[in-house]
């Protein structure tokens with residue numbers, strides 16, 4: 393037997409875990425503090441994965457893909473060190489290709 397509560401709008405007795413009142417159809421957000429707040433948080437970068445990947449493959453030694461995704465500091469480092477002697481370059485290609493690279497704001501480049 394599930395717990396019951398009252399709709400704060402129409403007073404109908406409804407299931408404790410209802411989010412929408414079946415009687416009046418209104419949203420019961422925050423009633424009794426029992427309704428979980430659903431927060432949809434996007435952590436997907438607005439940068440294009442394919443653009444970042446192509447830049448990394450063709451211009452990765454120069455860190456151009458890092459400038460593109462907003463990682464200017466390491467972009468300069470890549471430029472000066474030829475992508476950490478190629479190691480950082482290969483690393484970045486793998487990270488971007490597998491959809492686990494992040495942009496300058498920490499958002500995942502997956503699209």
Ligand SMILES: [Zn+2]
Nearest residue numbers: 399402413416
């Ligand atoms: Zn209601």
